[in-house]
Amino acid sequence: xxxxxxxxxxxxxxxxxxxxxxxxxxxxxxxxxxxxxxxxxxxxxxxxxxxxxxxxxxxxxxxxxxxxxxxxxxxxxxxxxxxxxxxxxxxxxxxxxxxxxxxxxxxxxxxxxxxxxxxxxxxxx
Numbered sequence: 001x002x003x004x005x006x007x008x009x010x011x012x013x014x015x016x017x018x019x020x021x022x023x024x025x026x027x028x029x030x031x032x033x034x035x036x037x038x039x040x041x042x043x044x045x046x047x048x049x050x051x052x053x054x055x056x057x058x059x060x061x062x063x064x065x066x067x068x069x070x071x072x073x074x075x076x077x078x079x080x081x082x083x084x085x086x087x088x089x090x091x092x093x094x095x096x097x098x099x100x101x102x103x104x105x106x107x108x109x110x111x112x113x114x115x116x117x118x119x120x121x122x123x124x125x
Contacts, residue, residue: 009119022097047107
């Protein structure tokens with residue numbers, strides 16, 4: 001059974017940093033891309049970043065480029081991290097980690113078959 005559990009969310013002031021982690025179990029994750037999505041109140045869940053199965057390729061939504069970094073270590077229990085710097089109030093959302101159905105995936109939510117429960121990130125102004 002595949003399980004994904006996010007951690008690292010919290011309350012931070014604008015300009016601050018947080019590091020999210022996703023603990024994963026139940027499959028050989030090096031075979032699958034991983035992604036981070038977020039959902040703010042009243043809005044649809046949106047793509048934030050993804051990384052290929054072995055970590056060679058990554059992509060980001062334009063609004064976080066240069067501020068967020070996705071990384072992975074398939075040898076660790078926390079398979080994928082999201083380092084978030086220079087946080088803005090508009091980054092406030094519940095952040096979800098997801099495992100894709102293939103080695104590479106981008107923003108299509110349908111390309112991901114397992115999701116975590118989410119972790120809240122709140123950025124105050």
